[in-house]
Amino acid sequence: MPQAITHESLSQRLADSGLRSTPQREVVYSVLLKKRDHPTADEVFARVKGELPTISLATVYNCLETLVQCDLVRAVNFERGPTRYCPNLRPHAHFHDVQTGRTHDVDLPPDLLDQVKSVLPDGFDANSVEIIFRGKATTPAC
Amino acid sequence: MPQAITHESLSQRLADSGLRSTPQREVVYSVLLKKRDHPTADEVFARVKGELPTISLATVYNCLETLVQCDLVRAVNFERGPTRYCPNLRPHAHFHDVQTGRTHDVDLPPDLLDQVKSVLPDGFDANSVEIIFRGKATTPAC
DNA sequence: ATATCGATTTAGAATAATTCCAATTATCGG
DNA sequence: CCGATAATTGGAATTATTCTAAATCGATAT
Secondary structure, three states: OOOOOOOHHHHHHHHHOOOOOOOOHHHHHHHHHHOOOEEHHHHHHHHHHHHHOOOHHHHHOOOOHHHOOOOOOEOOOOOOOOEEEEOOOOOEEEEEEOOOEEEEEEEEHHHHHHHHOOOOOOOOOEEEEEEEEEEEEEOOOO | OOOOOOOHHHHHHHHHHHOOOHHHHHHHHHHHHHHHOOOOOOHHHHHHHHHOOOHHHHHHHHHHHHHHHOOOEEEEEEOOOOEEEEOOOOOEEEEEEEEOOOOOEEEOOOOOOHHHHOOOOOOOOEEEEEEEEEEEOOOOOO
């Protein structure tokens, strides 16, 4: 089973970046892994409080930012809504369901991002490509 | 010369949506057409003041929103930065230059968006696809 | 022309998400 | 176990945007 980065490796990743492992970081990350519904910082805050009742919202923001820095989590934005957080590390796009407000991951075929990058004219060197779909999901799936 | 929608057609578009043509809407739109550098609402405000010194920021927001509703302008967001406005109606992606903060339009081959849409699993019906590149533009072009 | 009525503009207050700050507390290496 | 440094905390500050209520405008019917 690839792609599942578990707790042991979190402290490793942190150490690699010269950062410390803390309970707050561990729990924030575990909460993201447990329910992958692209929660906002507020939602993460609420969930983490179950385990760490004294954690502050500022810390949740700090931890999320740290996880993003370590490339364990992606920050996702739709319009100017609150930032959402996604621990899916595979290449994927996001589908934003305008009816429900829910966000779904859409895995991408291995070559698609390169294919898309190939439309860039000379002189443009992209180190990331983001693809966002908007519409409605007819299947009430996951 | 296609794609250039001029003032006459603005009042038409507004009328089509049951909206009125006003000096504020005209000038906001003309400012977007004149300098296509993806300005923020504040920047539009500053530019419009040259012609309409008494316009308010709230009105600029209102006008921009109206133009977006009429499909004459696209609102563009990068992370949680201020919304930027783009009067380019051709299918295009955005390249966000992380060095300069500037945004460049990247026109897309006619079939690319459909091709990208084709990766959606059954049950997902997208009515828009947004593609954002991030990186640096080596050419100091436009 | 003029009164009317809804649409539009306006200034300023309010909101929402996030960041900043200064003080306290925790963690890791020696 | 101690000290240096990093992380956490609560609250204030910031930023972009939206809301609100009043004033003004514009098209239409008279």
